[in-house]
Amino acid sequence: MSVFSVMEHLPPFESTVAAHGATVLRVCRAVVGHDDADDAWSETFLAALKAYPSLATGSNIEAWLVTIAHRKSLDILRARARRPIPVAEMADAPSPDHRSDAFHDLWPLVARLPLKQRQAVAYHYIVGLPHPQIAEIVGATPAAVRRAASDGIAALRRARRDARSESGPQPPREKGRS
Amino acid sequence: MTADHPADGLLESDRLRELDGLLEPIAESTLSRLHARLEAEADNRELLDVAVSTIDSPVGRILLAATEIGLVRVAFAIEDHDVVLESLAARVSPRIIQAPSRLESAARQIDDYFAGARQQFEVPLDWQLSRGFRRQVLEHLNQIGYGHTESYAAVAAAAGSPRAVRAVGSACATNPLPIVVPCHRVLRSDGALGGYLGGLEAKRILLGLEGAA
Numbered sequence: 203m204s205v206f207s208v209m210e211h212l213p214p215f216e217s218t219v220a221a222h223g224a225t226v227l228r229v230c231r232a233v234v235g236h237d238d239a240d241d242a243w244s245e246t247f248l249a250a251l252k253a254y255p256s257l258a259t260g261s262n263i264e265a266w267l268v269t270i271a272h273r274k275s276l277d278i279l280r281a282r283a284r285r286p287i288p289v290a291e292m293a294d295a296p297s298p299d300h301r302s303d304a305f306h307d308l309w310p311l312v313a314r315l316p317l318k319q320r321q322a323v324a325y326h327y328i329v330g331l332p333h334p335q336i337a338e339i340v341g342a343t344p345a346a347v348r349r350a351a352s353d354g355i356a357a358l359r360r361a362r363r364d365a366r367s368e369s370g371p372q373p374p375r376e377k378g379r380s
Numbered sequence: 381m382t383a384d385h386p387a388d389g390l391l392e393s394d395r396l397r398e399l400d401g402l403l404e405p406i407a408e409s410t411l412s413r414l415h416a417r418l419e420a421e422a423d424n425r426e427l428l429d430v431a432v433s434t435i436d437s438p439v440g441r442i443l444l445a446a447t448e449i450g451l452v453r454v455a456f457a458i459e460d461h462d463v464v465l466e467s468l469a470a471r472v473s474p475r476i477i478q479a480p481s482r483l484e485s486a487a488r489q490i491d492d493y494f495a496g497a498r499q500q501f502e503v504p505l506d507w508q509l510s511r512g513f514r515r516q517v518l519e520h521l522n523q524i525g526y527g528h529t530e531s532y533a534a535v536a537a538a539a540g541s542p543r544a545v546r547a548v549g550s551a552c553a554t555n556p557l558p559i560v561v562p563c564h565r566v567l568r569s570d571g572a573l574g575g576y577l578g579g580l581e582a583k584r585i586l587l588g589l590e591g592a593a
Contacts, residue, residue, distance in 0.1 A: 210470075213469060214465045214469045215469075215475050215477060216432070216465070216477050216478050219418065219477070223411055223414065224405065227411070228403070232402065244414065244417050244418060247418050248418065248422060251475055252427055254474055255474055308400075308401030309401070312402065327399050355399075358399075
């Protein structure tokens with residue numbers, strides 16, 4: 203008899219989509235970019251739906267979904283790499299459909315990070331998974347994951363600062379200049 | 381030493397500010413577009429074990445659920461739709477998705493019924509939530525026509541067990557397909573309403589609609 207025996211059955215899958223759909227979409231956008239994020243999201247939830255009845259009750263559903271999203275995203279990135287005319291870099295500008303989501307300026311900056319940093323930023327900062335759990339998902343050491351996450355954030359911060367100083371009508375940062 | 385949480389090099393406030401944009405809410409239209417795609421592809425890949433949808437009616441909000449076989453559950457709001465969904469997950473399958481398209485025909489027929497434009501339902505039924513004597517009772521109910529009523533005792537006799545009056549009552553009380561399988565047409569011998577899983581007010585409304593009250 204475990205303390206978890208209260209939860210004898212899985213909740214309806216719909217409640218899983220409602221609870222985690224947005225988070226999984228953010229993860230997909232961060233890892234594969236906006237243009238392929240819908241495909242990654244769909245493949246993730248279809249695979250999750252298929253496997254759902256055999257999921258142990260009491261499992262961490264969010265971590266389970268991220269694990270699936272991780273694999274589906276890698277499939278999409280591999281398929282993209284095999285395309286005859288590969289897109290060298292992810293689109294800088296999100297398609298018009300995505301402009302309704304606020305702060306869209308940050309996504310293109312994430313898209314320019316190396317894959318491992320995108321994954322670490324997504325799983326640690328967007329989802330909130332601890333480094334050791336991410337390490338299991340991506341097959342790396344917790345230390346490597348931690349480094350990738352903090353490098354990713356540092357790079358994002360630099361990129362955002364550069365973007366602002368290029369375009370924004372901001373006051374000069376250094377003092378004492380005439 | 382907190383080996384678990386060595387400094388990330390960032391304070392909580394720093395990381396939140398850096399990532400504000402990534403944590404903004406996703407537009408509702410984006411999520412519903414993705415959901416519609418999930419509904420369609422799940423159905424194509426035969427992963428949509430239970431499609432559910434809700435409709436509004438004169439007896440309140442009604443939950444409809446269908447398997448690939450047919451309509452498996454009709455539930456009144458008074459039954460608590462969340463509880464009903466949990467029970468479907470446990471008894472039928474947890475692969476439950478909001479997918480109104482599979483329920484279009486059932487929903488339209490129920491709308492027509494409440495509009496007085498339909499007296500009989502023509503939707504495939506999945507009887508898996510009802511077994512044995514209860515199912516026998518419920519299947520008999522389809523022979524009580526629109527606008528007619530029968531007593532619990534008469535139904536018991538028709539189902540082959542004249543003394544099982546109480547069992548008829550509990551068959552009606554646990555009818556997984558109310559409205560469509562017309563347990564509201566069963567009354568007490570003295571003409572009193574008896575019970576109803578949708579509440580007595582709902583039973584009155586249904587009988588009134590059919591001109592049987």
